[in-house]
Amino acid sequence: MAQPKYKIATIGSHSGLQIFKGAHDEGFQTIAVCKKGSEKPYKMFNSADEIIIVDSYANFPKIQDLLIKKNAIIVPHGSFVTYMGYQEVEKLKVLYYGNKKILKWESDRYLERQWLKNAGLKVPLLFDRPKDIDRLVIVKFMGAEGGKGYFLAKDEKDFNKKIKPYKLRKYIIQEYIIGVPLFIHYFYSSLTNEIEIMGCDIRYESNVDSLGRISARDQVALPKIDPSYVIVGNIPVVVRESFLPRLIEMGENVVKTSKKLAPPGLFGPFCLETILTPEEEIFVFEISARIVAGTNPFIEGSPYTWLKYNIPMSTGRRIAIEIKNAIKMNQMKKVLG
Ligand code: ATP
Numbered sequence: 001m002a003q004p005k006y007k008i009a010t011i012g013s014h015s016g017l018q019i020f021k022g023a024h025d026e027g028f029q030t031i032a033v034c035k036k037g038s039e040k041p042y043k044m045f046n047s048a049d050e051i052i053i054v055d056s057y058a059n060f061p062k063i064q065d066l067l068i069k070k071n072a073i074i075v076p077h078g079s080f081v082t083y084m085g086y087q088e089v090e091k092l093k094v095l096y097y098g099n100k101k102i103l104k105w106e107s108d109r110y111l112e113r114q115w116l117k118n119a120g121l122k123v124p125l126l127f128d129r130p131k132d133i134d135r136l137v138i139v140k141f142m143g144a145e146g147g148k149g150y151f152l153a154k155d156e157k158d159f160n161k162k163i164k165p166y167k168l169r170k171y172i173i174q175e176y177i178i179g180v181p182l183f184i185h186y187f188y189s190s191l192t193n194e195i196e197i198m199g200c201d202i203r204y205e206s207n208v209d210s211l212g213r214i215s216a217r218d219q220v221a222l223p224k225i226d227p228s229y230v231i232v233g234n235i236p237v238v239v240r241e242s243f244l245p246r247l248i249e250m251g252e253n254v255v256k257t258s259k260k261l262a263p264p265g266l267f268g269p270f271c272l273e274t275i276l277t278p279e280e281e282i283f284v285f286e287i288s289a290r291i292v293a294g295t296n297p298f299i300e301g302s303p304y305t306w307l308k309y310n311i312p313m314s315t316g317r318r319i320a321i322e323i324k325n326a327i328k329m330n331q332m333k334k335v336l337g
Pocket of ligand 1: 138148174175176177229231275285286
């Protein structure tokens with residue numbers, strides 16, 4: 001039977017431009033689902049062959065039938081999962097690239113931690129009770145919110161003072177690791193069972209990344225500046241080459257463990273969010289089981305994808321190639337979840 005002509009669809013946000021560019025490079029038509037006013041970039045950069053406007057992303061399930069008629073394959077990204085919540089994503093009937101069952105494991109900080117630990121990765125300590133705080137900690141709220149409101153505390157007293165405005169929110173108290181935050185982008189093919197490093201980035205976050213521009217003397221003189229971690233953009237990084245064997249092994253272990261947690265396991269793009277200490281320890285504080293916005297600087301490819309492919313290869317394009325290969329091999333079941 002002839003294969004239907006599939007289209008690539010996602011929400012117009014996060015890494016949509018990259019996903020659509022990659023889809024176009026591989027000959028797919030694209031559909032952007034946008035909230036009114038957010039469609040502009042997708043028009044400006046000729047990214048979307050069609051734009052579907054919704055009042056709110058929570059209404060995404062309502063346009064499913066339309067997407068199904070158009071043979072759309074959803075490529076999920078960070079905003080897609082955040083706006084809808086993993087339970088809603090799990091219920092979607094429209095074709096979906098990736099394993100939906102793994103989303104639960106990345107959406108809950110405790111399950112995520114269990115996954116990372118089972119994979120043998122080093123994770124920062126967690127403190128169950130504020131009175132246990134015996135070192136610098138970062139207090140994070142549940143749900144990916146781009147680090148809004150996160151704060152540092154040095155002891156219980158400090159914590160109690162700073163938590164006041166957020167009393168009703170669920171939070172975790174995590175050891176603060178001093179080192180360089182590094183985000184490692186991977187791709188695991190469910191067709192070939194091979195893992196690839198697609199690139200690395202560091203984030204530029206407001207205001208924490210601007211505090212170093214104010215001398216300690218001036219910071220002390222100012223009434224009150226608490227660091228916050230609101231993401232502004234991403235900067236490409238090439239890591240020290242001797243770190244690569246460890247980074248590859250970490251990705252392999254995470255995939256291997258995921259096969260037991262949520263069969264058939266994690267596949268497609270994912271990211272390990274790490275901090276590298278001066279002792280060369282690598283702490284993983286989060287995993288994202290889908291494309292991350294840190295891949296956006298690499299629309300033309302990263303040094304790593306250049307080594308492997310010799311043509312411009314973004315993560316968005318790599319996804320499109322995977323779908324194209326699955327179509328060719330009659331293996332769509334292996335890439336849809
Ligand atoms: P997202 O889902 O967009 O990644 P988030 O709300 O889950 O955001 P985190 O990524 O967990 O937030 O943390 C935000 C920022 O805080 C990180 O980019 C990093 O700079 C810093 N950070 C997080 N955990 C730690 C830690 N244990 N030690 C030091 N810095 C940390």
